[in-house]
Amino acid sequence: MRIRDIIEGKKEWRAHVARVKALPQDYQIVYKEIQKYLFxxxxxxxxxxxxxxxxxxxxxxxxxxxxxxxxxVTGSDVAAFCDELIKDSKTYADIYQESANQEVNKAIKKATDKTK
Known part of the structure; x- marks a missing residue:
């Protein structure tokens, strides 16, 4: 990543934060909770x-x-709102599950090969 990309990213993030701060207080509170949840x-x-x-x-x-x-706007179940937003997105949990399954399958295959 180039320095220019980092600087542009920081500018974009600052503009993003400014938009959040311009929202009414109740929206800011819910946005921050959504952000934490999604992270x-x-x-x-x-x-x-x-x-x-x-x-x-x-x-x-x-x-x-x-x-x-x-x-x-979100409904009373904010977590469900978030889940709906990301329902078709690949998550880090998905990646971890795939990795765990691959490791188990490798270990079982290795153990099975040794018994043959």
Whole structure:
């Protein structure tokens, strides 16, 4: 990664954070919880720019402009809202599961080969 890319990434992130801070307080609170949730659950593409997170801000800005409360936008189960957003995304949990399964299969194959 070049220095210019790092600088551009920081500029994009600062602009992203400024958009969050411009949201009404209830939207900011829910956005931060969504962000924490997504960082823990980990859709792989979440770390590639701010695409998904920016999309959430777009949705929140629209909801706020229409005078809707944040839970009218997300529903009362914010985790379910997040899960729905990433349902077709590959997560770090998926990668870990695949890796674990591959390791088990290798170990079983190796053990089976030794008994032949």
């Amino acid at each position: 823990k659950v980990g859709p792989v593409e979440l770390t590639e720019g701010t695409g998904l997170l920016s999309g959430i801000i777009d949705l929140f800005e629209e909801g706020a402009a229409l005078g809707r409360g944040v839970l009218e």
